[in-house]
Amino acid sequence: MTGRRPPHGPQAPRKPSTELIDHPYRPPGGFESPQPAVYKASTVFFPDTTALRNRQWKDKSGYTYGLHGTPTTFTLEERIATLEGGTDCLLVGSGLAAIALVNASLLKGGDEVLLPANVYGPSRELAEHELAQWGITHRLYDPMDVAAFEAMLSPATKLVWVEAPGSVTMEFPDLAGLLRTCRARGITTALDNTWGAGLAFCGFDLDGQGLGADIVMQALTKYPSGGGDVLMGSLVTRDRALHLRLKMTHMRLGLHVAGNDTELVLRSLPTLPLRYAEQDRSARVLAQWLAARPEVAEVRHPALPGAPGHAQWASLCTQAAGLFSITFAAGITPARGRAFVDALRRFRIGYSWGGPVSLAVPYELKPRAGLPQGGHLVRLAIGLEDTEDLRADLEQALAVLAG
Missing domain, CATH: 3.40.640.10 (Type I PLP-dependent aspartate aminotransferase-like (Major domain))
Structure with missing residues (x-):
């Protein structure tokens, strides 16, 4: 029975411990809302063997x-x-x-x-x-x-x-x-x-x-x-x-x-295209700005001409994630690169990406394909903060790096 609780009738009343577990009420069907219902279970009931x-x-x-x-x-x-x-x-x-x-x-x-x-x-x-x-x-x-x-x-x-x-x-x-x-x-x-x-x-x-x-x-x-x-x-x-x-x-x-x-993932999916597009836009603005800075030797962002594999990206994609890495000019040591990361205020230090908060992580790489000399770089994950606020944060950190 759904919609309301049926009367007990002539049957003996059950104890509260049983009634609270095996209650006869079933809510009415037909409920719809923007987000799907959340079902949590280990045991699933079967009507019969x-x-x-x-x-x-x-x-x-x-x-x-x-x-x-x-x-x-x-x-x-x-x-x-x-x-x-x-x-x-x-x-x-x-x-x-x-x-x-x-x-x-x-x-x-x-x-x-x-x-x-x-x-x-x-x-x-x-x-x-x-x-x-x-x-x-x-x-x-x-x-x-x-x-x-x-x-x-x-x-x-x-x-x-x-x-x-x-x-x-x-x-x-x-x-x-x-x-x-x-x-x-x-x-x-x-x-x-x-x-x-x-x-x-x-x-x-x-x-x-x-x-x-x-x-x-x-x-x-x-x-x-x-x-x-x-x-x-x-x-x-x-x-x-x-x-x-x-x-x-x-x-x-x-x-x-x-x-x-x-x-949580179901709730976020409808905004995925909007978030991805905005983080892409903001990342490209910042990547292009950093590419012109004297402290930066290379910006590794697939959508930037000259980046490793840019032609392959351009042949397949029109969008890009809000993620890129930078290498520093000659003479900037890994320790100074870490000082740059430490000086950031709006960017937080942490792994992962794709969330609302911009992140920075320094890496020191062994020589391998694509980076034959090894080297150190900083990976930046662009979040949803205002682009100009992020640019100002990068600029003040670069000033610390130069100092």
């Missing part, structure tokens, strides 16, 4: 246990799949967890995974430690050299990760060239599309002919969350068999996301 035996969760036709999904998580999965241009989505507790799930599901002892040399650091560390312990080897490739990449592929290569751009040094690779090479060899590819956020380009269709990655991963922690207060990751596919393979590993590892975290 037939339903218990027959209900399926793999195709989202029903609910069996909170770990396998709720209306709230199913809703977010469907919206992220649409955002990325895919058909199926899995949610996990962080972007790194999404990377780990792909590796655990698709690789076994004796296999090899290739990672770009500018890969997200924790992904490389996962390969160096856990994957190595499981007998899975890895190699780093130069993402800016497709020919050299093709020469590295071997019969043991079962998975290739691509990232556009590199999350610290910001080189934008020839994604189409890399993915086309892997497709010709039948090698599964996974794209970290956190920077693109599903908006800058479609990871499943780079050329209008369906050339793209097999798996598109995103750290929803960043732009989809938008608040700097949620950790979550997603994996989107277009191939049903590949999705089910990932989904079964997801189930066996006991991965899930919390209802309240899911709610």
